[in-house]
Amino acid sequence: xxxxxxxxxxxxxxxxxxxxxxxxxxxxxxxxxxxxxxxxxxxxxxxxxxxxxxxxxxxxxxxxxxxxxxxxxxxxxxxxxxxxxxxxxxxxxxxxxxxxxxxxxxxxxxxxxxxxxxxxxxxxxxxxxxxxxxxxxxxxxxxxxxxxxxxxxxxxxxxxxxxxxxxxxxxxxxxxxxxxxxxxxxxxxxxxxxxxxxxxxxxxxxxxxxxxxxxxxxxxxxxxxxxxxxxxxxxxxxxxxxxxxxxxxxxxxxxxxxxxxxxxxxxxxxxxxxxxxxxxxxxxxxxxxxxxxxxxxxxxxxxxxxxxxxxxxxxxxxxxxxxxxxxxxxxxx
Numbered sequence: 001x002x003x004x005x006x007x008x009x010x011x012x013x014x015x016x017x018x019x020x021x022x023x024x025x026x027x028x029x030x031x032x033x034x035x036x037x038x039x040x041x042x043x044x045x046x047x048x049x050x051x052x053x054x055x056x057x058x059x060x061x062x063x064x065x066x067x068x069x070x071x072x073x074x075x076x077x078x079x080x081x082x083x084x085x086x087x088x089x090x091x092x093x094x095x096x097x098x099x100x101x102x103x104x105x106x107x108x109x110x111x112x113x114x115x116x117x118x119x120x121x122x123x124x125x126x127x128x129x130x131x132x133x134x135x136x137x138x139x140x141x142x143x144x145x146x147x148x149x150x151x152x153x154x155x156x157x158x159x160x161x162x163x164x165x166x167x168x169x170x171x172x173x174x175x176x177x178x179x180x181x182x183x184x185x186x187x188x189x190x191x192x193x194x195x196x197x198x199x200x201x202x203x204x205x206x207x208x209x210x211x212x213x214x215x216x217x218x219x220x221x222x223x224x225x226x227x228x229x230x231x232x233x234x235x236x237x238x239x240x241x242x243x244x245x246x247x248x249x250x251x252x253x254x255x256x257x258x259x260x261x262x263x264x265x266x267x268x269x270x271x272x273x274x275x276x277x278x279x280x281x282x283x284x285x286x287x288x289x290x291x292x293x294x295x296x297x298x299x300x301x302x303x304x305x306x307x308x309x310x311x312x313x314x315x316x317x318x319x320x321x322x323x324x325x326x327x328x329x330x331x332x333x
Contacts, residue, residue, distance in 0.1 A: 029216045031057045035172065035187065036067035041079035047169075053085035053193045059217060059224065060191040061095075068174070068185035077174035082117055084167035088193040089211065091226045092168050094159040095188040099139040100175070108139035110174045112187065114161040117169040134171065135161065144223035147236055155208065157236075160226030162211075166193070192217060192224040207231055 031052060035041050040062065042048050052060045060083065071077070083090065092114055099110035113134045142159045161168060168191070179185060197204050197212040204212035207225035217224045218232050230236035 029057055029220065030059050030061045030190075030222070032061050032063070034063060034065040034067075035079060036065060040081055041172070047080035047082060050081060050083045051085070052083060052191055053088060058085075058193050058214060061188065061222070062191070063188040064186060068179060071174070071179060071185070073176050073178035076176045077172070079172040080170070082167060082169050083191045084117075085193040086166070088166050088195055090163040090166045090168055091190075091192045091194055091207075091211075091213070091224060092161040092163070092170075093144060093157070093190050093192070093223050093226055094138060094142050095144045095190055095222060096186055097138065097140075097142040097159075097188070098184060098186045100177075100183065100185070101139045108137045109177065110185065111137035111139045112173075112189075113137055113171045115169045115171075116163045116165060117167045118165065145230060145233065145236055147228060155227050155229075157226055157228045162226050190222050190224055205232055 031054065033040050033050070040048055040050065050060065052058060062083075083092070094112075097112070099108065099112065101108050101110075113136070115134045138159070144157075144159060147157055147159065156162065170189075172187070174185070192213050194207065194211045194213050195204065196210055197206060198210055200206050200212075203215055205215050205218045206212050208227045208229070208231060211225075213224050213232065219234060221233070223230050223233050223236075225232045228236060
């Protein structure tokens, strides 16, 4: 009975450790949409409005799935949409991007732009043009954890955008020019709501300047914070005038190391427990099946003698008997 309980306990601990090691792969806390979907990039004149901030999955990842893999480039690709959240601010961070630029002039051939828009639904395009101007054009190669900067003159990452009013307008333009065989157009953006707070707690993580995101997005492989220290992920690789620098956010790198050590230690304990069970309880070991025990009923001695007498062979009548004593020694009579 005790061994069965131990088996169940070890199995539960093993499943818990396994799930914690691979949590980012199996537990996706993001809503996901693709640019080629009609709910994002529509051929209709009016841009789409995408509301995020849902309780279970408040953040959104927008990416290109396979639309540009076979794109002929016969006509331009223009996509306009709005991402907004109620009663919160909004971060947009480019995670992975390759959009073409002129190798000589460095001007963007393809590009993406952001601008802050009023939080209203539906959004009037003419009103937006009058209120806010589009930001800089993003193109070339960008990877969120490998940030390229010419001058460290701002704490805000060059691949990030902050909308204090909680609404971001997005414009994507792809020039009608065929993609070469050695080129792959890629674009992935994370939109994350933020709230105002002062300190970290069990619910939120302070990205900086009292802007906080949900703790569920900390160390999940996606850069959500818009500042150059990648505080939610632990490290960022910066390039200041050709000098490569690795920055560690306060406390996060230590937390990653401690989590890794704790996971390895837990797996080791499970392994030792399995060995103990195999030695003392026969768990997880291949043993021959037990042989059946034959139990015989008690037999009376009289029955045994009768059985032996009944089974003894009879004496033949014609068999010669040995001579008697008198016939051998007649004088002693």
